[in-house]
Amino acid sequence: MDRNQVKKWLESPAKMGHKYSLWAVYFCTGCGIIEVPPVITSRWDAERFGVLPAPSPRHANLFLITGYVSVKTLKAIINTYELMPEPKYTVGFGSCPINGGMYWDSYNTIKHLDKYIPVDGWIAGCMPRPEAIFIAVTHLWTLIDKGMAKGYIKYRENYERYRENQEKALGRLEWPPLFPVKDENE
Amino acid sequence: MNNVLKQELESTFKDISLSIPEDKRMVITASSVQILTILRFLKDKGYDHLAMISCVDWLEQGALELVYLISAYMKHDNEYTEKEKLTITLKTMIPRENPEFPTAIPVFENSEPYEREIHELYGIKFTGHPRLLPLFLERDYEIPPFRKDFDTREYVKEVFDKIPFVENKQ
Amino acid sequence: MVTTIKVLEIIASPLVALIIGILFLGLFRKMMARIQWRYGPPLIQPVIDLVRLFSQRGFSHGAIFDMGIIISLAGTLVLILFIPIGGMCPLESTGGLLVILYVMLFAPIGIALSGGGGVNPNISIGISRKLILTLSYEVPFIFIILALMSYYRSISIVEIVNAQAHFRWSLFSPLFLSGVAYFMILPAMLGIRPFDIAGAPQEISSGAYVEYGGKYLAFAKIEHALALFIIIALFVNLFLGGGNLLTFLLKMLAVFVTGVFIHAVFPRFRIEQATKYLWFWPTIISFISLIFIQLIRWQNG
Numbered sequence: 001m002d003r004n005q006v007k008k009w010l011e012s013p014a015k016m017g018h019k020y021s022l023w024a025v026y027f028c029t030g031c032g033i034i035e036v037p038p039v040i041t042s043r044w045d046a047e048r049f050g051v052l053p054a055p056s057p058r059h060a061n062l063f064l065i066t067g068y069v070s071v072k073t074l075k076a077i078i079n080t081y082e083l084m085p086e087p088k089y090t091v092g093f094g095s096c097p098i099n100g101g102m103y104w105d106s107y108n109t110i111k112h113l114d115k116y117i118p119v120d121g122w123i124a125g126c127m128p129r130p131e132a133i134f135i136a137v138t139h140l141w142t143l144i145d146k147g148m149a150k151g152y153i154k155y156r157e158n159y160e161r162y163r164e165n166q167e168k169a170l171g172r173l174e175w176p177p178l179f180p181v182k183d184e185n186e
Numbered sequence: 187m188n189n190v191l192k193q194e195l196e197s198t199f200k201d202i203s204l205s206i207p208e209d210k211r212m213v214i215t216a217s218s219v220q221i222l223t224i225l226r227f228l229k230d231k232g233y234d235h236l237a238m239i240s241c242v243d244w245l246e247q248g249a250l251e252l253v254y255l256i257s258a259y260m261k262h263d264n265e266y267t268e269k270e271k272l273t274i275t276l277k278t279m280i281p282r283e284n285p286e287f288p289t290a291i292p293v294f295e296n297s298e299p300y301e302r303e304i305h306e307l308y309g310i311k312f313t314g315h316p317r318l319l320p321l322f323l324e325r326d327y328e329i330p331p332f333r334k335d336f337d338t339r340e341y342v343k344e345v346f347d348k349i350p351f352v353e354n355k356q
Numbered sequence: 357m358v359t360t361i362k363v364l365e366i367i368a369s370p371l372v373a374l375i376i377g378i379l380f381l382g383l384f385r386k387m388m389a390r391i392q393w394r395y396g397p398p399l400i401q402p403v404i405d406l407v408r409l410f411s412q413r414g415f416s417h418g419a420i421f422d423m424g425i426i427i428s429l430a431g432t433l434v435l436i437l438f439i440p441i442g443g444m445c446p447l448e449s450t451g452g453l454l455v456i457l458y459v460m461l462f463a464p465i466g467i468a469l470s471g472g473g474g475v476n477p478n479i480s481i482g483i484s485r486k487l488i489l490t491l492s493y494e495v496p497f498i499f500i501i502l503a504l505m506s507y508y509r510s511i512s513i514v515e516i517v518n519a520q521a522h523f524r525w526s527l528f529s530p531l532f533l534s535g536v537a538y539f540m541i542l543p544a545m546l547g548i549r550p551f552d553i554a555g556a557p558q559e560i561s562s563g564a565y566v567e568y569g570g571k572y573l574a575f576a577k578i579e580h581a582l583a584l585f586i587i588i589a590l591f592v593n594l595f596l597g598g599g600n601l602l603t604f605l606l607k608m609l610a611v612f613v614t615g616v617f618i619h620a621v622f623p624r625f626r627i628e629q630a631t632k633y634l635w636f637w638p639t640i641i642s643f644i645s646l647i648f649i650q651l652i653r654w655q656n657g
Binding site (some may be wrong): 043086 | 385389411561569
Binding site (some may be wrong): 072103105107110115154158161162165171 | 346352
């Protein structure tokens, strides 16, 4: 952990700030949320890394999607993701966002979360242990350091493709596009 | 108590078949026009708790079976009477093509969410229901998902696997 | 010469308040963590949070949304200039206490203004609870201030501080009951448990701060740090006889640590329980003290 290296702070304070103050939106999807309260309370303390639960998506910069994503949850996830201020990072938690997990042949869950919102990293397991969550946070620090956690930029640049995929999964979307979408008939 | 109720039911209604498989259960099988009268009869006798409405899909017989679970609320603390220990299961068969059934809301008001769930998952239309909107599902399905001839793997291949990954345009 | 010192004091006073306020925020989290048997974040964690918040691109809901938080922060910053910190008080005047009473309300009103721009109902719930809480603690607060003004025969805070030199603290004088009442309403003024109703994260999603992203939240946090400093400084000046800078800061630390211990132990009140508490015992005690002080004044002619 290089939190106390003043030279790095003076070179790029924004990157170091994002690394050591990751506030996770307390969005409790599926069954994986049972692993998050032990992480943020006294036994496996996450506050010493700067990770806190944030009550509102406007305050947060980390989005943990813990557990399976049904079609109804996908609506709420997309809304919450678009409310968060940039730069923001997403981590898929458990095996269900990766490839469907236990619900790989279900009629109502989406199988690959990567098609609908950009995901920076995955944590394998069903459910992952709290130690796995901490290892994921340190890997995310390395990614942010090297500038490789660019999910939000990918979302901004390829927004039409993401919105197409979202419309295929959800039917007609009730909210207007977040970034200006070029009309095909022009 | 069971035998008293059994005799009353058999004397009031024609062709229902009643069986008592064990001490605190009773299973009644009736035809679909008699269901609401039997429900009203049981409610007047004091069995006023509709626990659940469920549905079974018998593919070979070409019928859907509706199952109503009735019991009685507890009136006094720490004191179960014989009536309150009894659970009654009421079954009926309805045909599988365009299934329709009258709603049980006039008798038991809490059957509204159960009937919505059965409507979206099995396709049974309940006439007289105030709002028959989907409860859990968001998409439209041609065959209701819980029927036995709905192939989930085919559905996933057709709908979810065909959505492409988003590649970065370089 | 005097003007230069005044200008330097005007610049240094908010800086000292900012540094001490942010240090208090970090100390708060570290102490809470240690009370809960875990290691906590480092002491400079609020600085890291502020750096991160300033580098995020927040979302604005319009001009009045931006104006509100600026008014709130400006009001709190101006208030620091009226409070003596150690030996320096840039804008000392003969009416210090009354100015503090009025300008202290800029903070919630500014946030209410920006809450009108945001369209979230949580904001109106949060800000209405904050204003009701302010109304509740203002009643005993007014009695305490009246008792102070009667006893010292002055409205200027600097004169009150100077009259408490050499351990003639207000807490040990006939104003003892007022001091006790002030200590009882201090958690409500600071916004710590059991009175942190206005910014409750679990119940109303942080109430008035729910729509603040990026730099707006950074300003709100700075305003919170400054408000913490101002309220503790007021208590130390009025009742504990603020001395030179070092003694002043040590006294503030003592009051703050007591506040953290109270915060760690209590759950959160509902708003009607808070009003019922604040309008009952602290009001009675401060009213008795006010009558007592008037009787003493009448006695002494």
